[in-house]
Amino acid sequence: PEAYLPGLRVLRGGQPVGTDYARAVQRPRSRYNILLEAGDSVTVPTYDPTVLVQGAVNFSSRVLYDPRLTLFEYVSRSGGFAANADRGRVSVQYPDGERYAVQRRLAFSSVPQVRPGSTIFVPVRLEGEKINWGDVITKTVSVLSTAVTLWIAIDRLKN
DSSP: OOBOGGGOEEEETTEEOOOOHHHHHHOTTSTTOOOOOTTOEEEOOBOOOEEEEEESBSSOEEEEOOTTOOHHHHHHTTTOBOTTBOGGGOEEEOTTSOEEEOEEETTEEEOOOOOTTOEEEEOBOOTTOOOOHHHHHHHHHHHHHHHHHHHHHHHHHHO
């Protein structure tokens, strides 16, 4: 009864096989239901009500899971980003082994949700890795000019 199905992990050749095991149990004929092979190992953990935050943060720690918190609020509760943190490559590993990274595309970003038992990893910025301000300015100007063009077109269509 204390098994935590969302944390079920299958290892094949030492690597996690990511799938939604809760959906696999609900719909056995779905694509989520993978066939086990010889040598696979299956681990079903108990519920872990914490989130581990580690890497380039000021205090690696476990934070009590709260569904209202965002990924960056968990980082904040671990003392915030360290000076050498690579904020653009933060990732979340779920208890089942799946891993998702923050995605940034122009002015938009996609931040993975945090689940109970997750691990948030903040990598260290590589030595000598600097912000390319030319690229930042070029992309910003491109986005702004596209937005202004759309705004003018919409305004003219209204008139």
